[in-house]
Every structure is written in structure tokens, then in C-alpha cells.
Amino acid sequence: MGDFWVFGYGSLIWRPGFEHVEARRARLYGYRRSLCIYSFVHRGTRERPGLVLGLDRGGSCVGLAFRVRGERHDEVIDYLRARELVTNVYLERMVVVRLETGETVPAVTYVADRAHEQYAGALDEDRAAAAVQGASGQSGRNEDYLSSTLEHLESLGIRDRWLEGVARRLAPS
Incomplete structure (x- = not known):
């Protein structure tokens, strides 16, 4: 099997x-x-759900495509499934992404399952901030997840104005 791509x-x-x-x-x-x-x-x-990112229908999304050696396919897919499908709120999909070079490649990614009980739908910035504020789970504070995501997007030159708006609405911790 040849190399494959994962979209994050x-x-x-x-x-x-x-x-x-x-x-x-x-x-x-x-x-x-x-x-x-x-x-x-x-x-x-x-009891106190936080919010995490999903790919929802509509628009477009800039992220990173990771090229993985074909011989690592089963190992990486098993890892991704264990990580992303903990509660089965995501659906594993093969999608086509456009690399910064203009080339298009198929990639594995995980999209929101709109029929799942954990699907929050399209929240406005205030409601999203209220859900993020004070939530914490096995991987840590929800605010840290949001700020780390924004820091890394910024380091890649990727703007997400909606996420930035949610972060501005968080009370200082």
C-alpha cells in the first residue's frame, strides 16, 4: 500500500x-x-460537557494534511479510531483536500455526526463560550484546548474568526 494522507x-x-x-x-x-x-x-x-471541534457541513476549512507511510496504515488508523471514535460522535470519511501546492489528494478525516447526541449544532459565540468556560475532562481544561488550537492556527497563518470570537468572550481564568 502506498502512502496516505490524514487531514487535521x-x-x-x-x-x-x-x-x-x-x-x-x-x-x-x-x-x-x-x-x-x-x-x-x-x-x-x-454532567458538565465542554465543546470540541468537529467538521460540520458547509464552507471550507484550512488545516494540515499529514502524509503517512503506507506501511504505517493499520497502526495509524487504529490510533486515530481509538482517539477520535471514543463515543462515536465522529464519522470516519475519505475526503479530497487541496494542498498548498494546488495538488489534490484523498485524506482520512473525522466529521461530526449530526445525528449523535453530542452534536451541539451551530452555536453562536456567546453560547459556545459559556459551554467552554469551566469545562474540564480527562485531557484537561476546555479553555486550554481552545487557546492551544488558536495559537497553533495562528502559528500557521490560519485565521478562524469565529473561534477567535469565542475566545474573546471567555472570562479571564
Whole structure:
């Protein structure tokens, strides 16, 4: 099997957790980055859910495409499934992303399952900030997840005005 690509749009950007031979800026059309997933495990609990990112329908999303050696396919897919499918709120999909070079490649990614109980839908900035503020789970504070995502997006020259608006609405901790 040849090399394959994985598209990351949130925490995979700053903590991929798998071996890859290159990472390139890429755009996925037809989906947007959104805090649309209630987190019951990593950044919240069932009693006090936080919010994490998902790919939701509409628009486009700039993230990173990671090229992985073909011989690592099963290992990396198993890792991604264990990480992303903890509560099955994401659907594993093969999508086409456009690399910064203009080349298009198929990539594995995880999109929000709109039928899942954890799907939060399209929240406004105030409601998203209220959900993020004070939530914490196995992977830490929800505010840290949001700030780390924004820091890494900024370091790549990627603007996400909606996420920036949510962060501005958080009370100082």
C-alpha cells in the first residue's frame, strides 16, 4: 500500500500523535471547523460537557494534511479510531483536500455526526463560550484546548474568526 494522507483541523494540528513524513497546509471544501461537539470525555463530562471541534457541513476549512507511510496504515488508523471514535460522535470519511501546492489528494478525516447526541449544532459565540468556560475532562481544561488550537492556527497563518470570537468572550481564568 502506498502512502496516505490524514487531514487535521483541530488538536491533530498541534498533537497528531502518529508518525508522519510531512505535514502540509491544506483546504477541505464542503466542511467548516466548528465547536459543534459536546465533549463528555476529553474536555468535559456528561454532567458538565465542554465543546470540541468537529467538521460540520458547509464552507471550507484550512488545516494540515499529514502524509503517512503506507506501511504505517493499520497502526495509524487504529490510533486515530481509538482517539477520535471514543463515543462515536465522529464519522470516519475519505475526503479530497487541496494542498498548498494546488495538488489534490484523498485524506482520512473525522466529521461530526449530526445525528449523535453530542452534536451541539451551530452555536453562536456567546453560547459556545459559556459551554467552554469551566469545562474540564480527562485531557484537561476546555479553555486550554481552545487557546492551544488558536495559537497553533495562528502559528500557521490560519485565521478562524469565529473561534477567535469565542475566545474573546471567555472570562479571564
